[in-house]
Amino acid sequence: MPSVDASSLREEFDAVNEHIASLRQAGKISGEADAAIGVLCSLLSILIVVFLEKTTKKTGKNSSIPPSQTDKDETKKRRNSGKGIQSNQMTGDNLRKVTVEEESTVDTCDGCGADLSGVAPSAHEKRVLLDIVFEVIETEVAAEIKQCPKCRTQTKGRFPDNMPGPLQYGVGFQAFVINLVVAQMLSLRRAVELVYAISGRKLSEATCLGYIQRLYxxxxxxxxxxxxxxxxxxxxxxxxxxxxxxxxxxxxxxxxxxxxxxxxxxxxxxxxxxxxxxxxxxxxxxxxxxxxxxxxxxxxxxxxLCGSHLLRELTFVVDSNNYRWARAMKKLLRMACHKVNNSQSGVLSEAQCRTIRQRYRTILREGAKEMPDIPPNPKGRRGKVAKSDAHNLHERLLKYEDCVLRFMSEPDVSFTxxxxxxxxxxxxxxxxxxxxxxxxxxxxxxxxxxxxxxxxxxxxxxxxxxxxxxxxxxxxxxxxxxxxxxxxx
Missing domain, CATH: 3.30.420 (Nucleotidyltransferase; domain 5)
Known part of the structure; x- marks a missing residue:
């Protein structure tokens, strides 16, 4: 399928406009014809914008489709480098770890065969072997049953509170099953198979769901x-x-x-x-x-408003119609974001905010001149006038200026x-x-x-x-x- 070159299409349209302007100056176009031509040119310019938008492919870099392709967030408010106040809980140090220390002794010299058993070592070299041994701890409690010789009443010893029935699984066992199903996102069937392979116990899917319900x-x-x-x-x-x-x-x-x-x-x-x-x-x-x-x-x-979404939409406007205002706005938002990230306080000064806001408004004013005018809705026709993506984005940036630039002045607010x-x-x-x-x-x-x-x-x-x-x-x-x-x- 042949493609349309955006630059050549706009060049042709601009050339036609210049020719019409020259005819208008020469007085070769009547007033009625000039009005009709103006309406047609306005509609054609909007159609070109929409056509170029429709023929521009949307990707993760110029749209929100799909969100999983969002680039790494370099604009997030920085936190301390630590993993958290309980970072040792994530390393596995809390899990059972048995360390067996062995020593490899040297009794004979490899060079001359002399006896070295009485010589003190000058240094040590250590190597570590890590392995996992799956182990199921089974605790069996036998309760005594006695009959009173006086009243013939039978009395049974008390079982621990965590053993209400003949067979039950401990909290660690339940946590393992829930972790497989919820955190690791295994299917119930595969979780049951893995538990059986490790413990030799065949759980039912209903039992696994019961653990999930209990945690819920x-x-x-x-x-x-x-x-x-x-x-x-x-x-x-x-x-x-x-x-x-x-x-x-x-x-x-x-x-x-x-x-x-x-x-x-x-x-x-x-x-x-x-x-x-x-x-x-x-x-x-x-x-x-x-x-x-x-x-x-x-x-x-x-x-x-999320800056990543705005930057992707601006990228799409640049890719489809190459508007100067979209390119300038994208550059301005990126610059403001990096200034905030590099500042010690996490915010910009009042003078910096004022300067960026002035540039922001200037870009939108110039953008309104660069894009074609939206024709008025015909009389008697209901509904909104159809607009291009570029027009909608321009109006949103104009209407929600404070919501776009709030990250510059409030330290807890992220750009994305x-x-x-x-x-x-x-x-x-x-x-x-x-x-x-x-x-x-x-x-x-x-x-x-x-x-x-x-x-x-x-x-x-x-x-x-x-x-x-x-x-x-x-x-x-x-x-x-x-x-x-x-x-x-």
Missing amino acids: DSLEEWETAAADYLLTCPALHADETGFRVDSKTQWLHVLTNGSLTLKFLHRKRGKEAIEAVGIIPCYIGVLIHDCWASYLTYSQCKHQ NNEGERKIRMAKVKMKVSGCFRTERYAHAWCRISSYLSSMAALGYNPLVAIQIALAGNTADMIKSHHEYDQAA
């Missing part, structure tokens, strides 16, 4: 406390993505401040879902998002929403692995448990340890740990 129930108070904590954070990242449940598309909504993450499942994407979650309607900080219209309806909080997008990537991996959830019940369970594991990973906790903490009912202090982590960062 035990995290209810943690989720409530986490939602209350997010309301106190100065900035939040918000995002959403499609989630297949029972062969139908639902929506996974994510809210995070970087260290603490909450995921919620709802059948709707917009305001109904946001109201059901109940965090954003009560939030008064800065909400960082991708300009989804439902977020912008909440005026009690301030907004920051990449932090929120990262939190939903594992959900897309889950969909690729399993296709969908068969029941809504366990889809909700996956959201809550993965929220908890993601939040604990930010603090440096091994997922196996984090699950055991939750099953033991000791998650009350974890929110305080997030507060200390955020304060340190």
Whole structure:
């Protein structure tokens, strides 16, 4: 299929306009014909813009399709280099480790064969061998049963509280199974097979789902406390993505401040879902998002539009129509972002902000002249006038100037929403692995448990340890740990 060269198409159109202008100056065009030609040229210029946009391929660099191709976030507010206040929990030091020290002695000289058994070593060279031995610890408790010689009553000894039946699996065993299904995203069948290969015990899929349900129930108070904590954070990242449940598309909504993450499942994407979650309607900080219209309806909080999305859209405008204003705006936003990242305070001075805002407005003014005018809606015709992507982006940048540039003056506000997008990537991996959830019940369970594991990973906790903490009912202090982590960062 032949392609259209954008530069030659515009050159031809400009040449036609110049010829019409010369005819107009020579008085060879009547007033009625000149008005008709003006309308046709205006429509043709818009059609050229739209045509070039439609023929320009969208990629991860000039659009949000797909979000998983977002480049590494070099614009995120910097944190301390440490992995968290509990970083030792992630290294595996908390796991069982047996060290066997052996010594290789030297008794005879390799050169002359002399006896060296009584000679002190001058140095040591150490080598380490690491291996894993899978071991199942089986504890058997025998309770005595005695009959009273007086009243003939039988009395049985008490079993430990964690042994309510003839056979049960310990917290570590349950945590391993949950980790396989939720964190490692294995199917139930493969998780059961792996557990059997390691332990020799054949679990049923219903037993595995029962462990997941138990953890889901035990995290209810943690989720409530986490939602209350997010309301106190100065900035939040918000995002959403499609989630297949029972062969139908639902929506996974994510809210995070970087260290603490909450995921919620709802059948709707917009305001109904946001109201059901109940965090954003009560939030008064800065909400960082991708300009989804439902977020912008909440005026009690301030907004920051994702710079990565804006840069990709500007790249598409440059690729399709090569507008100078889009190229200049892209350069300005990148420059402002790097200035913020290189500043000691994480913000720019008032003079720097004022200069960037003036350049921002100048670029948009020049952009309005560079793009073709949108013709008015014909009388009697309802609806909005169709606009090109470039016009829509220009209007958005003009309308939401404060929301685009807020990162320059507030230290807790990031230029991008990449932090929120990262939190939903594992959900897309889950969909690729399993296709969908068969029941809504366990889809909700996956959201809550993965929220908890993601939040604990930010603090440096091994997922196996984090699950055991939750099953033991000791998650009350974890929110305080997030507060200390955020304060340190």
